[in-house]
Amino acid sequence: MSSMDTVEIPKTREQRLRKHRDLLVESIRANILPALAQQGFAIVPRTHPPVDPKSVGIFPFGQLRRARPDGGIDMVEIQLMTYQRAAFRINACAVPKEGMRTLGGHRNTEECLALGVHDLEMYACPKWWIWFSLWFWRFRSPAHAEYEKLALRVAGLLPEIEQALSERKLGPHVRRLVLSARLR
Numbered sequence: 001m002s003s004m005d006t007v008e009i010p011k012t013r014e015q016r017l018r019k020h021r022d023l024l025v026e027s028i029r030a031n032i033l034p035a036l037a038q039q040g041f042a043i044v045p046r047t048h049p050p051v052d053p054k055s056v057g058i059f060p061f062g063q064l065r066r067a068r069p070d071g072g073i074d075m076v077e078i079q080l081m082t083y084q085r086a087a088f089r090i091n092a093c094a095v096p097k098e099g100m101r102t103l104g105g106h107r108n109t110e111e112c113l114a115l116g117v118h119d120l121e122m123y124a125c126p127k128w129w130i131w132f133s134l135w136f137w138r139f140r141s142p143a144h145a146e147y148e149k150l151a152l153r154v155a156g157l158l159p160e161i162e163q164a165l166s167e168r169k170l171g172p173h174v175r176r177l178v179l180s181a182r183l184r
Contacts, residue, residue: 020134032078036076041065042065045062056117067093072094073095074094075112090121090154092164120170161174
């Protein structure tokens with residue numbers, strides 16, 4: 001095996017992973033983002049550059065926000081898995097107009113949105129923190145139709161996010177994060 005062969009194998013694997021991820025992103029854009037838009041969410045571009053450049057690849061769709069009747073803001077983010085893996089979860093939060101108490105202290109609404117504070121996460125299986133993805137076999141070639149089915153399935157689960165944000169009731173795919181700080 002020559003040195004060129006050893007270089008080619010990781011490149012091929014990276015290209016294959018990128019192709020799977022690109023198909024996933026395309027399917028999310030075509031199916032999940034329009035479903036969130038129907039619920040009143042709109043994409044809000046980031047006003048400042050991210051602290052970590054890797055976060056641009058993890059959150060390629062930016063934040064989706066909508067105004068609440070009580071003056072607060074509902075926020076949703078679609079988070080892709082790191083290292084070009086084709087998997088995602090959905091983060092959400094209902095930020096009250098007076099802000100929230102976080103581990104870093106009290107934050108106003110704008111600070112919470114800028115930091116991407118969330119207390120709800122949607123998974124394929126929240127008990128085991130399993131992200132939405134396709135089963136990956138070693139020699140499987142990416143198929144657009146399979147990623148479309150996955151995105152359509154997740155789009156059908158979005159009412160659980162709506163219910164968690166408005167009624168504070170958790171569906172079978174939504175998990176509430178408990179961020180508690182020990183006071184001394």
